[in-house]
Amino acid sequence: MNLQDDLFLDAEFLRSRRNSKWKRFPDTVVPAWIADMDLKAADVVQEAIEATVRQRDYGYPRRHAIPAERIAAEAWVGWAARRHGWEVDPADVVVATDVMQACVAALLSFSEEGDGILLPTPCYPPFRSCITDSRRRLIDCPMSETPEGFRFDFEAMEAAIDDSTRMILLCNPHNPTGRVMTVEELSAVAELAEKHDLIVFVDEIHADIVYPGFRHIPLATLSSGAAARTVTATSATKSFTTPALRLALMHFGAPALRDRFEKTIPKALMGKPAITAIDASTAAWTDGDEWFDTTMSYLGTARKTVAEAVAAMPGLSLHLPESTYLAFIDCRGLGLDRPASAHFLDTARVGFSEGEGFAKGYEGWIRLNFSTAPDILGEMLTRLRAACLETAGG
Ligand SMILES: Cc1ncc(COP(=O)(O)O)c(C=O)c1O
Structure with a gap:
């Protein structure tokens, strides 16, 4: 067949x-x-979940020396290396339950109420509510439509930045336009962040789904300077069609970022993914x-x-x-x-x-x-x- x-x-x-x-x-x-x-x-995802269901294994999950959800983080580290050539230190990864939760947590950690957050639009709609629900100021930055497709308008983005602007929310690859940002575009984002002392939250949930002729470049791999300002979020749910199985990951591009995050966001607020989500994500990233x-x-x-x-x-x-x-x-x-x-x-x-x-x-x-x-x-x-x-x- x-x-x-x-x-x-x-x-x-x-x-x-x-x-x-x-x-x-x-x-x-x-x-x-x-x-x-x-x-x-x-099938590898289905079999992993079925094993848990067969055993009615619904107690608090644990895998010997480490908390079960860390298994998923380690599986993603392998996937990121195989699929994107990104060598990730598992210590830089925090487990969350979904990407929009990670987005709000990053907003709460790296900005204050009333601070400005740059958001290129059109965009995945929940980004907007993440910003406004967190009582941050949404700075709408319309993308330009060119004959070659949508492009970020860096001049307009720069012009929109003021003293209280703290972050850029980026989605790459981009929903809804389907754009995959080039190294030049990513460098322009990193430069903007550096120049105005901004943190970039980048949602890379669509990173795997890239067509021939294009290549996803994780923003945190661009340079150590870019990494030091980048918080990346991802999950297996788009690539593996498992959005009901909630597990997402946050990657911090520098220890200082992760320290600040852990000092400002109580662990319990990040939730604990269910055992089925851990099993599914681990199987997907290991054998998918x-x-x-x-x-x-x-x-x-x-x-x-x-x-x-x-x-x-x-x-x-x-x-x-x-x-x-x-x-x-x-x-x-x-x-x-x-x-x-x-x-x-x-x-x-x-x-x-x-x-x-x-x-x-x-x-x-x-x-x-x-x-x-x-x-x-x-x-x-x-x-x-x-x-x-x-x-x-x-
Ligand atoms: C760009 C983007 N980010 C995040 C999500 C949703 O992620 P989660 O369900 O983990 O919050 C989607 C779902 O369509 C999406 O397209």
Whole structure:
């Protein structure tokens, strides 16, 4: 059997499960929104969880000399070296339960109430609430759309910095645009941070999902100067389709950063991941390479299918995502008088992520998640095309 064939789940089965992606909309809608893959999770992950379930091993987890969650941190250290050439010292890694928790914890640790936080937009929506819920001042830095795709606007970022600006929140690879930052872009971020004495929180949760021709560079590997200002967060949940199994990691690029974090954030606030999350993340990062490579090869095909289909649809365009299984699609060519996602929910019965959720002014955009089986993707694109033709012709 072709390894890829073993990845696919059918719509009836997907609908029978109890997760946000398939439960948000009525059954007549094809869901293409939240960043959750419809693919069958890796056998190595499933077997690791099943072993715990078989033993009904629901006591406080422990692995001899070290706390169980440290096993996951060590497994990631191996993955980071194999997949990204990043040699990480496990002592620099703190275990969290999810990436947005890590983001808030970093904000609380490295800034004060009222301090300014730079956020390039469009962006993954919870970044915004992390900043405002922490009572920090959100400094919105719109990215520029160029013929080659979205770019950070470093001049605007610099101009927005004032005396009370403390941090930059970065997402690389970038959701929703799919950009993978180049060494030049990362160097510009590091320079900005150095010049204005800022800490950079970088969310690298999509780091593994990078297409041929692009390379993810962990910001903390850029230079020791960059590392000394960088807090990185990641998790296995995007790459391995396990977001219900909560475990994330924070990497501190210098001991001083980790010391400050541990002095300011009580350990108990970071929570303790469940045993299933520890088992799943450990198995994924230790033995998940083959499943992940197969998945990437399918995602590459799906990405191409989406790009070709969108190119043939009137009024729609996209910049080919360099990373992620998300396509950020510009629908402004249709001249709609309401948000594109609402229009297509009605006319195509496809549930996309709302462009306006990523930034003000993006009502004319949708984000399409293409990490689903070929027939479901085909149905989604057929419906979208029919709706576009009707809208453009009508
Ligand atoms: C960029 C980014 N960061 C974080 C998350 C969510 O991470 P967590 O569930 O660990 O908070 C997502 C989920 O879509 C994401 O796209």
